[in-house]
Amino acid sequence: xxxxxxxxxxxxxxxxxxxxxxxxxxxxxxxxxxxxxxxxxxxxxxxxxxxxxxxxxxxxxxxxxxxxxxxxxxxxxxxxxxxxxxxxxxxxxxxxxxxxxxxxxxxxxxxxxxxxxxxxxxxxxxxxxxxxxxxxxxxxxxxxxxxxxxxxxxxxxxxxxxxxxxxxxxxxxxxxxxxxxxxxxxxxxxxxxxxxxxxxxxxxxxxxxxxxxxxxxxxxxxxxxxxxxxxxxxxxxxxxxxxxxxxxxxxxxxxxxxxxxxxxxxxxxxxxxxxxxxxxxxxxxxxxxxxxxxxxxxxxxxxxxxxxxxxxxxxxxxxxxxxxxxxxxxxxxxxxxxxxxxxxxxxxxxxxxxxxxxxxxxxxxxxxxxxxxxxxxxxxxxx
Numbered sequence: 001x002x003x004x005x006x007x008x009x010x011x012x013x014x015x016x017x018x019x020x021x022x023x024x025x026x027x028x029x030x031x032x033x034x035x036x037x038x039x040x041x042x043x044x045x046x047x048x049x050x051x052x053x054x055x056x057x058x059x060x061x062x063x064x065x066x067x068x069x070x071x072x073x074x075x076x077x078x079x080x081x082x083x084x085x086x087x088x089x090x091x092x093x094x095x096x097x098x099x100x101x102x103x104x105x106x107x108x109x110x111x112x113x114x115x116x117x118x119x120x121x122x123x124x125x126x127x128x129x130x131x132x133x134x135x136x137x138x139x140x141x142x143x144x145x146x147x148x149x150x151x152x153x154x155x156x157x158x159x160x161x162x163x164x165x166x167x168x169x170x171x172x173x174x175x176x177x178x179x180x181x182x183x184x185x186x187x188x189x190x191x192x193x194x195x196x197x198x199x200x201x202x203x204x205x206x207x208x209x210x211x212x213x214x215x216x217x218x219x220x221x222x223x224x225x226x227x228x229x230x231x232x233x234x235x236x237x238x239x240x241x242x243x244x245x246x247x248x249x250x251x252x253x254x255x256x257x258x259x260x261x262x263x264x265x266x267x268x269x270x271x272x273x274x275x276x277x278x279x280x281x282x283x284x285x286x287x288x289x290x291x292x293x294x295x296x297x298x299x300x301x302x303x304x305x306x307x308x309x310x311x312x313x314x315x316x317x318x319x320x321x322x323x324x325x326x327x328x329x330x331x332x333x334x335x336x337x338x339x340x341x342x343x344x345x346x347x348x349x350x351x352x353x354x355x356x357x358x359x360x361x362x363x364x365x366x367x368x369x370x371x372x373x374x375x376x377x378x379x380x381x382x383x
Contacts, residue, residue: 009223010256011197018135025138026197030223047195049137050082051130056095056114057088063097070106071319081110081137089114089125110137151189154178158199164221164260171216190216224257225270226279230292237294237341241286244271278323281330289333291326294343298358301340305347305356305370313369325359 010029015022052069054062066084073082084102086095095114103109111133116125157174166174175186190201200217225248232247232255233239248262248270262270271288274280280290329336329346340347345358356370 009220009227011220014131016131016135018138023138025134028197028219045195045197046077046080047141048077048080049134049141050077050080051085051134052082053085053087053115055088056086056092059092059095062086062095063102066097067102067105068319070102070109072321074106074108075319075321079108081141082106082108083110083130083133083137084112085115085130086112087115087117090116090119150178150180154180154189155193155196155198158193158216161218163218164266165217168216220257221260222270222273224255224260225262225266226274228252228255229270229274229290233293235293235295237290237292237343238283238338239288239290239293241288244288278327278330281333283333289330291329291341291343292323294341296343298342298345299340302345302347302356305354307370310370315368320359322359322361325357328357 012027012029014025014027016025017023050073052066052073054066054069056062070082070084073080084097086097089095093114097112099109099112102112113130113133114125115127115130116123117127119125121128154175157178171190172186175181175189180186180189190199193199194201197219200219200222229239229244229247232250232252233243245264245267248267251259251261271280271282274290275282279292280288283289325344325346329341332348335348335350337347337349344360345356348355348357356368358368360368
């Protein structure tokens with residue numbers, strides 16, 4: 001039977017024993033497609049073991065693919081242990097990577113394993129070896145936060161809640177029911193639960209009154225909404241809010257939460273999180289700009305950009321986050337020529353200054369800024 005591909009963050013639990021103690025581990029399986037990279041900041045957290053999975057059949061490219069994913073984890077979750085799994089190894093028994101080079105560049109890389117989901121669990125490529133490696137790394141990345149039965153009860157209640165989100169008042173009431181009344185401790189516990197993947201909590205001063213009820217969330221509810229917007233809308237970086245609302249209130253067979261629909265207020269919160277993480281920007285007139293939805297091919301008008309008497313600035317690195325150019329497009333939108341923008345670049349104009357910014361991904365990553373006239377566009381790329 002042919003199944004539809006499932007898009008979104010798939011979350012599963014695994015009950016196991018580590019150092020003679022019972023543990024429940026949460027596995028978050030999220031998309032590796034290039035269009036999803038800007039989403040990773042939403043749910044790559046600390047106190048986590050990361051498993052980077054590369055296909056062994058892509059032997060010629062596997063080192064560069066592995067290196068880029070390892071750098072992604074290091075960028076968003078520095079210090080977290082990483083396991084590199086060369087999957088489908090049964091189809092290419094001789095697959096290998098330059099492990100020493102990867103370890104030198106990423107000290108958090110703990111081991112490289114050959115795996116195959118098609119083999120039995122106890123096969124040399126079976127899942128048991130991978131699970132054993134995960135068990136070994138868990139103790140070293142556990143949050144040192146310790147609490148008694150009250151905190152454990154609070155955690156279990158949040159895990160079992162059927163609501164997609166609860167208000168801050170409801171959360172405080174649940175805390176009080178578990179004898180946790182100190183406001184700072186309630187707040188600290190939310191950050192702890194976010195690391196564990198139990199619940200997401202986003203704090204911002206610019207939430208309007210309609211969104212005050214949206215505080216503690218089921219992670220799957222949030223990521224399902226973001227994935228739906230990225231994957232179920234037309235391939236255009238400029239979406240109207242009406243299109244966005246229509247997409248989120250419709251059901252989609254390929255989604256993790258395929259029957260979930262979002263109210264206009266819930267849609268506003270999903271967009272708020274996307275804006276907060278530099279995934280999108282509201283540009284006015286009922287339009288949201290989502291750079292990762294831009295076409296890959298630059299428009300023909302790029303050819304009109306003068307290369308004579310041009311100042312060329314170029315930043316090169318073995319790794320630059322894919323969303324770096326997206327953050328630039330969002331941050332400098334007032335100067336962006338919306339008729340000349342694509343997924344990895346854009347033309348900026350201000351008074352007598354023009355600049356063409358683009359990113360290239362070849363052997364390394366390059367951010368290129370060409371500015372033919374005198375002027376200062378004041379680019380601040382942040383961290």
